[in-house]
Amino acid sequence: MASEAPSTGTAPIADRATRTRRAIMDAAAKLFADKGFKATGVRDIAAAAGVNQALVSYHFGGKGALYHDILSEAVDHAAQLAGEADLDSADYPERELVRIFAAAMASRPHLGPMILREQLDPEQLLRPESLTKMLGFMALTEAVLAHIPLREEARRYDPQIVHLTIVGPLIHFLIATRVREAAAQKAARPVSLPTLDEFVETLGDMLSHALRPT
Amino acid sequence: MASEAPSTGTAPIADRATRTRRAIMDAAAKLFADKGFKATGVRDIAAAAGVNQALVSYHFGGKGALYHDILSEAVDHAAQLAGEADLDSADYPERELVRIFAAAMASRPHLGPMILREQLDPEQLLRPESLTKMLGFMALTEAVLAHIPLREEARRYDPQIVHLTIVGPLIHFLIATRVREAAAQKAARPVSLPTLDEFVETLGDMLSHALRPT
DNA sequence: GTCTATAGGCTGATAGAC
DNA sequence: GTCTATCAGCCTATAGAC
Numbered sequence: 301m302a303s304e305a306p307s308t309g310t311a312p313i314a315d316r317a318t319r320t321r322r323a324i325m326d327a328a329a330k331l332f333a334d335k336g337f338k339a340t341g342v343r344d345i346a347a348a349a350g351v352n353q354a355l356v357s358y359h360f361g362g363k364g365a366l367y368h369d370i371l372s373e374a375v376d377h378a379a380q381l382a383g384e385a386d387l388d389s390a391d392y393p394e395r396e397l398v399r400i401f402a403a404a405m406a407s408r409p410h411l412g413p414m415i416l417r418e419q420l421d422p423e424q425l426l427r428p429e430s431l432t433k434m435l436g437f438m439a440l441t442e443a444v445l446a447h448i449p450l451r452e453e454a455r456r457y458d459p460q461i462v463h464l465t466i467v468g469p470l471i472h473f474l475i476a477t478r479v480r481e482a483a484a485q486k487a488a489r490p491v492s493l494p495t496l497d498e499f500v501e502t503l504g505d506m507l508s509h510a511l512r513p514t
Numbered sequence: 515m516a517s518e519a520p521s522t523g524t525a526p527i528a529d530r531a532t533r534t535r536r537a538i539m540d541a542a543a544k545l546f547a548d549k550g551f552k553a554t555g556v557r558d559i560a561a562a563a564g565v566n567q568a569l570v571s572y573h574f575g576g577k578g579a580l581y582h583d584i585l586s587e588a589v590d591h592a593a594q595l596a597g598e599a600d601l602d603s604a605d606y607p608e609r610e611l612v613r614i615f616a617a618a619m620a621s622r623p624h625l626g627p628m629i630l631r632e633q634l635d636p637e638q639l640l641r642p643e644s645l646t647k648m649l650g651f652m653a654l655t656e657a658v659l660a661h662i663p664l665r666e667e668a669r670r671y672d673p674q675i676v677h678l679t680i681v682g683p684l685i686h687f688l689i690a691t692r693v694r695e696a697a698a699q700k701a702a703r704p705v706s707l708p709t710l711d712e713f714v715e716t717l718g719d720m721l722s723h724a725l726r727p728t
Numbered sequence: 729g730t731c732t733a734t735a736g737g738c739t740g741a742t743a744g745a746c
Numbered sequence: 747g748t749c750t751a752t753c754a755g756c757c758t759a760t761a762g763a764c
Binding site: 333334335336337338339413416417419420421422423431434435453457458460461464465467468469470471472473475476478479480482483494499502503505506507509510 | 547548549550551552553627630631633634635636637645648649667671672674675678679681682683684685686687689690692693694696697708713716717719720721723724
Binding site: 316317320351352353354355358359 | 747748749750
């Protein structure tokens with residue numbers, strides 16, 4: 301308690317409070333993604349994190365504030381990944397676009413489900429902060445399309461439609477993996493389970509064919 | 515109360531009980547789609563339907579049974595649409611496939627959101643009935659692909675991947691319509707809002723380019 | 729079939745000891 | 747910071763009058 305970082309290494313060993321905060325955020329992220337906000341109890345979060353229930357309110361100010369912190373971190377991280385991408389030097393910007401979204405969702409497994417649940421609920425949709433971030437996220441697609449030599453008829457494609465054509469299958473692939481795993485357990489015949497990387501390549505391939513000149 | 519159908523028309527005027535059941539199912543379908551199972555209260559359903567709260571349990575046996583009835587009806591309806599489609603005489607079976615899924619979701623607006631929420635929750639996923647229906651739904655894509663003269667490299671595409679490439683954007687388009695409407699209210703510049711039909715055509719177009727020989 | 733009233737369980741937040 | 751104990755509110759389901 302007296303010193304914040306030990307002298308034995310460059311990475312400081314987190315004190316108990318820091319570990320508590322982290323454990324709560326990790327456990328809550330998974331539960332919010334799997335069950336949604338309402339169906340996730342503070343008791344469940346505390347149990348999964350291995351901490352006392354009262355610490356959720358103490359450290360984050362309540363279940364709602366905790367939820368907001370988790371979603372914000374994930375969206376900001378995705379925006380950061382997108383900002384770091386070097387699209388001008390990429391041979392296939394459309395493939396790079398798919399990879400960015402895939403990397404963001406792979407790095408924060410709760411991002412896809414939480415965004416999806418946000419969009420599913422029309423009432424929660426008008427929260428100003430989320431909406432602004434979501435629009436910025438979608439605007440990236442428009443910027444990338446400017447770098448691609450589009451096929452003639454592809455120029456008419458609405459950037460938002462292209463965005464949906466990428467993000468839709470990606471999120472769907474991630475959540476459908478569970479379905480196919482469950483199916484593989486039950487079904488007599490084995491079910492093929494492509495990896496995310498394989499799916500990303502296929503999706504980029506299909507997108508190229510749909511947008512690029514022959 | 516004495517007679518079930520009036521003599522004035524072929525379509526019988528529903529008695530109060532029938533109208534009650536229908537009002538509950540309609541109201542609950544919208545709420546389950548928008549908020550999910552846990553966040554939807556029986557009070558909300560009854561209020562939205564304009565009926566007494568106790569009638570939900572009386573007519574359906576409880577909130578859980580009501581949910582199951584609504585989801586089953588929608589999935590069965592989609593399967594029926596798929597079964598009726600004449601794929602052999604279609605010039606573009608891949609476009610027909612997109613149209614079938616789109617028609618099912620347009621006809622039952624709660625189908626997409628409810629299926630999505632089912633898949634998002636890993637625990638609820640192993641309910642045997644839902645899983646079986648979901649797999650049958652996905653198997654349709656495989657059947658349709660057999661009718662399409664695929665481009666050489668497209669033969670390697672996993673049918674399940676193609677399925678995700680269709681259903682993913684479709685569901686995403688439907689729920690994202692709300693996002694864009696909300697955005698259009700707030701944003702200074704107007705946001706384009708393509709119709710479902712336009713989106714279906716674009717999606718079929720992109721799918722053709724991705725699968726068909728040049 | 730419909731309604732009112734209520735039981736029984738669960739939920740999020742917090743006061744106060746340590 | 748952490749923990750225990752507890753409260754007030756909300757939830758679904760149902761008994762019983764009509």
